[in-house]
Amino acid sequence: MSSTKTGHRVFKSAAIGGAALAFAIGATGCSAVQDFQKSTSDxxxxxxxxxxxxxxxxxxxxxxxxxxxxxxxxxxxxxxxxxxxxxxxxxxxxxxxxxxxxxxxxxxxxxxxxxxxxxxxxxxxxxxxxxxxxxxxxxxxxxxxxxxxxxxxxxx
CATH class of the missing domain: 2.60.40 (Immunoglobulin-like)
Structure with missing residues (x-):
């Protein structure tokens, strides 16, 4: 297998993993914001x-x-x-x-x-x-x- 195909697969896997990580952090961040808003509600x-x-x-x-x-x-x-x-x-x-x-x-x-x-x-x-x-x-x-x-x- 050529090194460009291997590099492309590694890049694609890293991109997918990074997107999943960004989504997880974003979802956790939204939850933290909602929890903070509730705790400071009147x-x-x-x-x-x-x-x-x-x-x-x-x-x-x-x-x-x-x-x-x-x-x-x-x-x-x-x-x-x-x-x-x-x-x-x-x-x-x-x-x-x-x-x-x-x-x-x-x-x-x-x-x-x-x-x-x-x-x-x-x-x-x-x-x-x-x-x-x-x-x-x-x-x-x-x-x-x-x-x-x-x-x-x-x-x-």
Whole structure:
């Protein structure tokens, strides 16, 4: 075999290998950029609250809420068959359940629960534990749902 044919094959193999390496590095680079963008995304501290009055206020049942595992990620649904409420010291016959969560800005925040027999449930979604962005009150004994897209952060 001539040395020019061997050289051509070596060059062709090197070119193919180099292209594959460049593609792999590019794909890894894109992934790293996406991971960085997610880790620096705006995210809200969201408080989900379900308060109950009248009837059986000891628990709320079939509780569902959305939470992002990490900043920048889409929320996933968390579920619980039953959650114990904390009695309200100021209002007799009232109790509440709450949980802190993270939700990426401009993504959906949602909570739902069913009160005990004869109780009325009210759900609320709070940003940073203070600003109410959604609330709803259900009929006695009926499921209550709150859902809202979280706002964008103010531009600096």
């Amino acid at each position: 995210a809200w501290s969201v408080t989900y609250e379900v308060s109950v009055t009248g009837g059986d206020t000891k628990t709320v049942n079939d509780v569902k809420y959305l939470e992002a595992e990490k900043r920048g990620e889409d929320s996933v649904e968390k579920t619980s068959v039953s959650e114990t409420t904390t009695p309200d010291k100021k209002a007799k016959g009232a109790a509440a359940w709450s949980v802190e969560s993270i939700v990426t800005a401009e993504k959906k925040a949602a909570v739902s629960a069913t009160p005990g027999k004869g109780a009325t449930a009210t759900c609320k979604i709070l940003l940073d534990g203070v600003k109410e962005i959604a609330s709803n009150t259900g009929a006695p004994g009926e499921r209550v749902d709150c859902s809202v897209d979280t706002p964008a952060f103010a531009k600096k």
